Every structure is written in structure tokens, then in C-alpha cells.
Amino acid sequence: MVRHPLSKTSNKYLRKYRKWPHSPYKTLWHHNFGENQAMRILKQAAKTSTMASSHDNLNLNHPCLLSTLIHSFKTYSCDPTPNAFYFLFKTLSHTSRLHDIPPILDHLEHVEKFETPEYIFGYLIRIYGRFGKIQEAVDLFYRIPKFRCAPTVCSLNLLLSVLCRNRECLNMVPQILLKSQHMNIRIEESTFGVLIKALCRFNRVGFAIEMLNCMIDDGYNLDDSICSLIISSLCEQRDMTSVDALCFWGDIRRLGFCPGVMDYSNLIRFLVREGRGRDALDILNQMKEDGIKPDIVCYTMVLSGVVADRDYVKADELFDELIVLGLVPDIYTYNVYINGLCKQNNLEEALKILASMEDLGCKSNVVTYNTLLAALCKARELSKARGLMKEMKLKGVEPNLHTYRIMLDGLIGNVEIIEACLLLEEMLEKRFYPRSSTFDNIIHEMCQKGLVKEALELMKKIVAESFAPGARAWEALLLNSGSELTYSETTLSGLVKPKESQLSKWMGGFSELKANLLSIQDDVLHFAGTVRFHL
DNA sequence: TTAGGGTTAG
Numbered sequence: 001m002v003r004h005p006l007s008k009t010s011n012k013y014l015r016k017y018r019k020w021p022h023s024p025y026k027t028l029w030h031h032n033f034g035e036n037q038a039m040r041i042l043k044q045a046a047k048t049s050t051m052a053s054s055h056d057n058l059n060l061n062h063p064c065l066l067s068t069l070i071h072s073f074k075t076y077s078c079d080p081t082p083n084a085f086y087f088l089f090k091t092l093s094h095t096s097r098l099h100d101i102p103p104i105l106d107h108l109e110h111v112e113k114f115e116t117p118e119y120i121f122g123y124l125i126r127i128y129g130r131f132g133k134i135q136e137a138v139d140l141f142y143r144i145p146k147f148r149c150a151p152t153v154c155s156l157n158l159l160l161s162v163l164c165r166n167r168e169c170l171n172m173v174p175q176i177l178l179k180s181q182h183m184n185i186r187i188e189e190s191t192f193g194v195l196i197k198a199l200c201r202f203n204r205v206g207f208a209i210e211m212l213n214c215m216i217d218d219g220y221n222l223d224d225s226i227c228s229l230i231i232s233s234l235c236e237q238r239d240m241t242s243v244d245a246l247c248f249w250g251d252i253r254r255l256g257f258c259p260g261v262m263d264y265s266n267l268i269r270f271l272v273r274e275g276r277g278r279d280a281l282d283i284l285n286q287m288k289e290d291g292i293k294p295d296i297v298c299y300t301m302v303l304s305g306v307v308a309d310r311d312y313v314k315a316d317e318l319f320d321e322l323i324v325l326g327l328v329p330d331i332y333t334y335n336v337y338i339n340g341l342c343k344q345n346n347l348e349e350a351l352k353i354l355a356s357m358e359d360l361g362c363k364s365n366v367v368t369y370n371t372l373l374a375a376l377c378k379a380r381e382l383s384k385a386r387g388l389m390k391e392m393k394l395k396g397v398e399p400n401l402h403t404y405r406i407m408l409d410g411l412i413g414n415v416e417i418i419e420a421c422l423l424l425e426e427m428l429e430k431r432f433y434p435r436s437s438t439f440d441n442i443i444h445e446m447c448q449k450g451l452v453k454e455a456l457e458l459m460k461k462i463v464a465e466s467f468a469p470g471a472r473a474w475e476a477l478l479l480n481s482g483s484e485l486t487y488s489e490t491t492l493s494g495l496v497k498p499k500e501s502q503l504s505k506w507m508g509g510f511s512e513l514k515a516n517l518l519s520i521q522d523d524v525l526h527f528a529g530t531v532r533f534h535l
Numbered sequence: 536t537t538a539g540g541g542t543t544a545g
Contacts, residue, residue: 232540265540272541297541304542335542342543367543374544402544409545435545 034076041072042084046091065091066104082117089120093127098136109146116147122158129162134169137162142179153188156180160191164198189215189223196226200233205240208233209248216255227257235270242274261292268301277305281314293325300333307340315340329360335367342375347384350375364395370402377410385410401432408434412441417449421458433467440472447480455480 045068065088073080085108092100101124108116121144128137141159144151159176163169173195180187192215199208208230216222234240234248249267253259259267264287271280284302287294294302299322306314319337322329329337334357341350350372357364369392376385389407392399399407404427411420420442424434434442439462446455455477459469 262539269540295540297539300541330541332542337542339543365542369543371543406544437545 031078034078035073035081038069038072038076038078038080039084039087041075042069042087045072046087050091050095065100066107079114080112082114082120085112085116086120086123089124089127093123096131098127098131098133105140105143105147109143114148116149118144118149118152118155121147121149121151121155125155125158125162129158129165134162134166134172138172138176141176142183145183151180151183151185153185153191156185156187157191157194160194161198164194164201167202170198170202189220189226192220193223193226193229197229200229203233203237205230205234205237212252222252222255222257224257224260227252228260228263231259231263232266235266240270242271242276242279245270246279259287259290259292261287261295261298264292264294265298265301268298268305272301272305272308275305275308277302277307277309277311280305281318296322296327296330296333299327300330300336303333303340304336307336307343310343312340312344329362331362331365331368334362334364335371338368339371342371345375345379347372347375347379347381364392364397366392366397366400366403369397370400370406373403373410374406377406377413380414382410382414382416404430404432405435405438408438408442412438412445415445417442417445417451421446421454424458428461428465433462433465436468436470437472439467440470440476443469443473444476447476452477452480 042065045065049065069080069084069088073084085104088104089101092098092104121140124140125137128134128140137159141151141155144155156176160173163172163176177187192211196208196211199205199211212222212226212230215226231249234245245267264283268280268283271277271283280302284294284298287298299318303315303318306318315337319329319333322333334353338350338353341347341353354364354368354372357368369388373385373388376382376388385407389399389403392403404423408420408423408427411417411423424439424442427434433439443455443459446452446458459473459477462469
């Protein structure tokens with residue numbers, strides 16, 4: 001109804017100028033008022049019903065919301081509105097009373113005359129999906145026309161996404177698509193989006209690409225968001241080769257796909273992970289040619305790819321380039337760059353970067369220190385490594401498992417056994433364990449130095465922690481305990497229960513160490529048993 | 536407009 005501006009001459013409906021009296025319920029205002037009042041009653045009833053349902057799991061005393069709806073609208077001489085039904089469905093779903101929905105749908109189908117809006121069905125399909133009532137969702141979809149509603153791709157997409165969430169329901173999809181054709185629903189790009197998303201979720205990226213190709217062959221537009229989705233899924237795949245990925249990338253680019261920063265970033269990450277630093281660099285250059293400024297993350301990833309390729313000249317170029325572009329290197333960038341310097345054995349420069357990082361507002365972290373510590377240990381610069389470990393602690397950077405393992409290996413490599421033992425003590429206190437081979441080396445070196453008793457103590461301690469020493473440790477102990485047994489004759493190291501005869505042979509002749517050995521024997525047997533049980 | 540995506544080690 002079009003309202004005219006109020007004027008004394010034109011508006012006959014103003015009480016003052018009205019020629020004919022009319023029923024108090026005939027104006028739009030009254031109509032709206034009636035509907036609002038009816039809704040108010042319905043909402044009140046729904047509130048009571050919700051409270052009842054929270055106290056009454058058997059649903060025995062719920063007022064019938066449908067009859068409340070009908071009566072409240074009747075009281076105000078209005079026809080029930082679609083919104084009132086929508087409200088009813090929402091109330092029922094919020095109180096998990098899905099069994100009350102079918103009678104209301106029957107009423108809606110057979111009694112009401114209005115064209116039911118599609119969003120109501122969309123809502124119900126989603127709710128049925130959420131409650132795992134797949135068949136109900138499908139039946140309702142087929143039934144939509146009976147409610148004087150022409151279903152569109154919206155309902156179809158909703159139903160498909162419900163089905164696609166569940167692997168077992170995927171086989172229903174073709175039938176639904178076929179039926180939707182008979183229902184005059186026109187499939188859109190969004191429908192392909194739903195299906196492709198499902199295929200990606202189930203790691204069937206190959207099929208997703210096939211579907212994208214079908215979509216293009218059928219004359220649909222290439223959808224950028226679908227391409228982005230496939231790229232991100234594709235880059236998560238383990239069995240996808242970089243050749244496949246680059247091939248797909250080239251194809252969709254030729255078809256007009258405009259990648260965003262995240263698409264480039266996903267592809268670069270994938271290529272670097274695959275060891276294709278050079279290809280990652282090409283993509284970075286492509287990005288620049290496309291007028292998209294790569295951000296620090298893209299640069300850092302490509303930098304790490306180039307460092308992995310040992311192309312240090314390129315790494316330097318890239319680092320300079322990102323600075324020129326105005327990007328600010330962050331901790332990841334510095335760590336990658338420092339790693340590159342360490343790989344070139346340019347430790348002096350790497351340490352200089354560490355020193356200057358903080359002046360540039362970037363705080364070093366455990367990765368920075370681990371990288372440098374490993375390089376220093378490798379270069380046998382043990383005193384510098386010790387100093388750096390002290391420094392990191394002073395700066396509040398907590399050493400992690402790797403820090404200890406790096407330092408421990410460094411100490412053993414330099415035959416600093418006593419210091420290694422002290423560090424190992426510190427590690428064990430933090431419940432960090434060395435690599436098995438490192439531990440074996442420690443035991444081996446201790447035995448070499450005649451510290452057999454201490455080695456046994458250490459062995460006992462670590463076995464009590466459920467740590468499994470390796471073959472070399474047992475062999476070192478056996479050989480240095482004066483036993484005639486060699487490692488090949490024992491099966492203890494393989495965590496297989498040793499024969500009693502072997503153990504007694506092993507024990508024999510070491511009166512001094514016997515007590516220790518016996519208790520170790522118990523621990524090892526217990527431990528071996530546990531491990532075998534779990535295997 | 537922003538975040539997301541990124542580093543080391545066996």
C-alpha cells in the first residue's frame with residue numbers, strides 16, 4: 001500500500017475527515033498490531049515451553065505450540081504468517097524437539113495457503129543435518145513444492161552440504177542432483193563449490209580438479225574461491241607432486257584465475273616443502289609481475305627454499321630485496337637467514353646478525369639459538385657454544401629438548417664426558433631425554449674412561465625412566481665388565497627377554513657389580529615386558 | 536582493514 005502525504009484535502013482516512021466509518025481491524029496499523037500481539041502470545045508460550053523442556057526430559061507437559069499459534073492469530077483476526085512458523089521451528093530445534101516438527105509441516109502443507117518462503121526449508125534442512133536426520137532432510141527437500149514454494153539452488157546447496165559432511169551419505173549426491181533437475185533447480189557455481197569443498201575435505205583433490213574441469217566444460221564461470229580452495233587442499237596433499245601442482249596452477253591461470261596472496265603463499269609453501277626452492281622463487285617473481293607485493297611470509301618461505309638449495313648468493317639477493325621493498329624481517333626471516341649463514345660456515349656473520357637483531361627490534365628465540373649452537377658444535381667451537389647457551393638463559397630464552405640434544409652431542413663429539421654427564425643430569429631433571437645413540441655414546445665413552453660403575457648407575461637411572469638404551473650401550477657395559485659375552489649373544493638390547501642362562505653368565509664373575517646388575521636386570525625385564533606388551 | 540601462511544633439529 002502506498003501512503004500519500006497527509007493533507008486535509010486528500011486523506012479521507014483521517015478520523016477528522018473520514019466519510020465512512022470502518023471496522024477497527026481494517027487498517028494496516030491494526031493488522032500489524034494484531035500480528036504483533038499474536039506473536040507476543042506465541043513467544044510467551046514458547047518461553048514457557050522452553051522452560052518446561054529444560055525441566056522435563058520426557059516432554060510430557062509441553063503446551064502445543066501449533067495450536068497456540070493458530071489461536072493467537074485467530075484471536076486478532078489475522079492469518080498466521082510464515083515468520084510465525086519459522087519462529088516455531090526455531091523454538092523446537094533449540095529445545096531439540098524435532099519430533100514436533102512433522103505435524104507442523106503437515107499443517108503448513110495442507111491448511112495454510114501462503115507461499116512458504118524457502119528460507120524456512122533451508123533452516124530445517126540444516127537442523128535435520130545437525131541432528132543427523134539425513135533422510136528427513138532429503139524428504140523435506142523433495143517435498144518443498146508441496147508448500148507452494150519453488151525450490152532454488154539455495155535449498156539444494158544446503159542439502160548437498162549436509163550430505164557432504166558425512167562420508168556415508170556421499171552416494172546419495174548423484175541422485176539428488178538428478179532429481180533437482182526434475183525440480184527445475186538450476187545448478188550454479190556455488191553447487192560445484194559445495195561438492196568440490198567436500199572432495200577437498202575428504203582429500204580427494206584429484207576428483208575435485210576433475211569436477212572443476214567439468215564445470216568449465218559445461219560453460220560455468222571459473223570461480224576464484226573454488227580455485228583457491230583446491231590450491232590450498234592440493235598443497236596439503238602428500239601424494240601430489242610439484243609438477244602436478246604447477247601444472248594445475250598454470251591451467252587455471254590461463255583460464256583467468258587471479259590468485260591472491262594466500263594462493264601464492266600456499267603454493268610457495270608446498271614447493272619449498274617439496275624441496276623445489278627454484279620453483280618457489282619463480283612463483284615469487286610471478287607474484288611481483290602480477291603486481292602483488294609479496295609479504296614477509298612469502299619472502300621467508302622462498303628464502304628458506306633457496307637456502308635449502310644451497311643457493312646462498314640468491315639468498316643474499318632475496319634478503320636485500322625484501323629490505324629494499326620496505327619489508328621488515330621478523331624472527332622467522334632472521335632464523336632462516338642465520339641458518340643460511342651457518343650452512344656456509346660463516347658463523348662470525350651469523351653471530352653478528354644475532355647481535356644486531358635486537359637493536360633492530362627483533363627478539364631472538366630458541367630456534368635462533370639452536371641453529372647457532374648446532375653450527376658452533378659442528379665447528380667444534382665448544383667454548384662459544386657454552387657462552388651462547390649461557391647467554392640465551394640470561395636473556396630468558398628457555399632451552400628446549402633440541403637445545404640440550406645439540407649441546408650434548410657437541411660435548412660427546414669433543415669427548416667432554418664429565419660435562420656431558422652433568423648436562424644429562426640437567427636434562428633428566430627436566431624430563432628431556434637424549435637421542436638413544438647419544439646416550440650409547442656417553443656410556444661407551446664412560447666405559448672407555450674406566451667409569452664403569454658410574455656408567456651402570458646412569459644406565460640404571462635411565463632405564464628406571466623407561467628409556468631404552470641402544471645396543472652400543474649394552475655392548476660397552478658387557479665388554480668393559482669383563483664378560484666374555486658379546487653383544488650378539490645377548491638379546492637384552494633388543495628389548496627381548498634374555499634367557500636366564502645368558503643373564504646368569506652375564507652376572508657371573510662380577511661380585512663387585514652384582515647387586516647393581518641384578519637391580520638393573522629387574523628394571524630391564526620389567527621395561528622390556530612393558531614394551532612388548534604395548535607392541 | 537586484518538589475519539592467515541612462514542623458521543631450526545637427524
